[in-house]
Amino acid sequence: MAGNSLTDNSDFIAFDFSSDEEEKKTKYDNDESGYHTKSTTHKTGESNSKYPWIRNNDHSRQIEISDWLTMEIKDFINYISPSAEEIQARNGLVKKLRQSITSLWPDAELYCFGSFATDLYLPGSDIDMVIVSKRRNGKYDNKSSLYQLSSFLRTRGLGVNIEPIAKAKVPIIKFVDPTTGIHIDISFERVNGIKAAELIVSWINETPGLRELVMIVKQFLSVRKLNVVHTGGLGGFAIICLVRSFLKLHPRVVTGSIDPLANLGVLLIEFFELYGYNFGYDSTAIAFNDKGDAMYVTKHSNPALQGRNPFLLAIQDPHDPSNNISRGTHNLRDIKRAFGGAFELLANKCYDMYNASYKERLGQSILGDIIKYKGKQRDFEDARETVTNHAYLAASSGSSKSGTLPPLPSEGKRGKLHEDFQFYSDLSDSEDELSKLQAVYEKSQESSSKATKERSIKVDQLMGIQDNEDADDSYDPTQLTKTAVQDFSDSDDDDTKSQAKKNGPKVDERNKRDYWLMKGSSF
Numbered sequence: 096m097a098g099n100s101l102t103d104n105s106d107f108i109a110f111d112f113s114s115d116e117e118e119k120k121t122k123y124d125n126d127e128s129g130y131h132t133k134s135t136t137h138k139t140g141e142s143n144s145k146y147p148w149i150r151n152n153d154h155s156r157q158i159e160i161s162d163w164l165t166m167e168i169k170d171f172i173n174y175i176s177p178s179a180e181e182i183q184a185r186n187g188l189v190k191k192l193r194q195s196i197t198s199l200w201p202d203a204e205l206y207c208f209g210s211f212a213t214d215l216y217l218p219g220s221d222i223d224m225v226i227v228s229k230r231r232n233g234k235y236d237n238k239s240s241l242y243q244l245s246s247f248l249r250t251r252g253l254g255v256n257i258e259p260i261a262k263a264k265v266p267i268i269k270f271v272d273p274t275t276g277i278h279i280d281i282s283f284e285r286v287n288g289i290k291a292a293e294l295i296v297s298w299i300n301e302t303p304g305l306r307e308l309v310m311i312v313k314q315f316l317s318v319r320k321l322n323v324v325h326t327g328g329l330g331g332f333a334i335i336c337l338v339r340s341f342l343k344l345h346p347r348v349v350t351g352s353i354d355p356l357a358n359l360g361v362l363l364i365e366f367f368e369l370y371g372y373n374f375g376y377d378s379t380a381i382a383f384n385d386k387g388d389a390m391y392v393t394k395h396s397n398p399a400l401q402g403r404n405p406f407l408l409a410i411q412d413p414h415d416p417s418n419n420i421s422r423g424t425h426n427l428r429d430i431k432r433a434f435g436g437a438f439e440l441l442a443n444k445c446y447d448m449y450n451a452s453y454k455e456r457l458g459q460s461i462l463g464d465i466i467k468y469k470g471k472q473r474d475f476e477d478a479r480e481t482v483t484n485h486a487y488l489a490a491s492s493g494s495s496k497s498g499t500l501p502p503l504p505s506e507g508k509r510g511k512l513h514e515d516f517q518f519y520s521d522l523s524d525s526e527d528e529l530s531k532l533q534a535v536y537e538k539s540q541e542s543s544s545k546a547t548k549e550r551s552i553k554v555d556q557l558m559g560i561q562d563n564e565d566a567d568d569s570y571d572p573t574q575l576t577k578t579a580v581q582d583f584s585d586s587d588d589d590d591t592k593s594q595a596k597k598n599g600p601k602v603d604e605r606n607k608r609d610y611w612l613m614k615g616s617s618f
Contacts, residue, residue, distance in 0.1 A: 146460035147472055148174035155456035160445045164360030167462045172307050175218055175314070175468070176477035177484075184275050185211060185222065186485050192224070192253065192279070199247050202229045207486035208288035210331055213295045214479060214487045215309055217317060221278035225285055236284035241266050244281070254279065290414055291332060292490040294387065298339055300491075304355030304362060308338045311363060311466070318467045319433055327426030329408075336410045336420070340381045340389035341366050360461075364441050371435030376427065380409035387413055437465045 148171045157163040177185075193205040209223030210216035226244075228234040241259050245268055248254040254270030268281045282288070299306050312334050316322040324330040329337075345362070347353045355362060380400040382392045392411075394400045399417045400409040408427050412418035424430070444461050451459075 146463040147468065149460055155453065155459065160449045160461070161358070161360040163448065164363070164441070164445065164461045165358060167460065168307060168311060168359045168363065171462060171466065172310055173477050174473055175310070176479060178474055178476060179478040179482045182478055182482040182484050185277065188272050188275060188277060189222070189224070189486060195251060195253055196226065196244070199244070200235070203227070203235060204229055206289050206489070208292040211484070212292040212486040212490045213299065214484060215306060215313070215331065215335070217310070217314060218473065221280055223288060224279065224281045225288055226281060226283050227286060228284065233284045238266070240283060241268060244268060287414065293493050294413060295335055296487065296490045298335070298387070302339060302342055304342060304359060305338055307359055308363060308366060309335055312338060312366070314468070315437060315465055316430070316433070321426065321430050321433060324423045327424060329421070329424050329430055333408070333410055333421040333424060336381060337370065338366065341369060343389040344391065364438060367434045367438035367441065371431055371438050376408060376431070377405050380411060382411040383413040440464050
């Protein structure tokens, strides 16, 4: 009998490492295991080596499959969230480095930014730090400081595998802490990362579901090695912006029709559908207004969002409209293909589980086929509420001393982009549902500029089902669907295999879309 291609890690995006390569890893390589403990309160129940986060959390009795997926997402987030030991180890490491560096340079300050400062880090993620002079005079932004600190870290035994990268656009020192095995990146005199961390923390606090979806998408891309920017992957800030804009422009979320935290399963599937099939990468960019609210604009509205290759993701930096934070994501076709495949896998697995008997559901995971967590067994305790992450606290309170976040330039300076807008929230129940969604979308695209109005993008091009005639000629969603069906045809279920081969996709895209529109618990 043919093996299952999903469990064999041969799904729609192949892994780039082999078993031989895994054996060559040093003890300082990131392995998603870190320095965790096993909770004594979760000893009962069967351990599932494939899907360890479902231990003691069997949701197979759920009538609504979307509720099952939502609960499993929450289980996985709880499973990979940092333990008390992990938070304390990172706090201790940052404190040690801060004390050591200030002993070398008394007028220097060391700050954290990135995923550790925003509490969006996966097990084994690195820590991004920046050294800033107290006088904010750029004193340490030079090669001399780069090499002096590298020598200092080496002679004091503060790091191993120390690698100063002087020729990068942003020179950094990369090294590994010998005690915890955590990877560290230190840059100099760049406060934009600090400001971004403060903004992201404010987004998390005001956007329910943002952290959960970001963590799932980050893990999804990480195991497929599509999250490394210098190889064309999608960086952490860009992922956050994608999820933020998805939630803030989702018609049912902004009108209060659904609670995001109660409908994470539906939203995850729709996220993959939007960015895997329906988003207009050729002409559409994601931007943010002065209040940090997301909006869609045409690439032609801002020269900074245009590139040599029109089929690239464009995300306008919330702090600098002249900067496209996703300009390095040149591997967009693989990322889009992965998102599309994830939509197919999740939707088909949900249909399989909906029609399966209770016995067939036992031990199954809807999320597992796209997550593929490869780390060691972890505990199930999210310690973020009991142990303070000092870097997150600094970003939350804005105590970075970097000043308040600068406002975006005025409309005249940024090429007449969209003005501030508000969504409809008081639509009457008697209005037609389609009219509601259309009204919400059109309101989000309003502008005082007639030229901008003429460039507005229709809702069916951004949120609807993409017409095959308008699809990118170089990318065939039908072919991707066939690939996903072939993956499922390798399953042990002979009936499923036969049906997939004879009938192709189990349901067409529009039926899937209609199905998920009805699955929110508040619909």
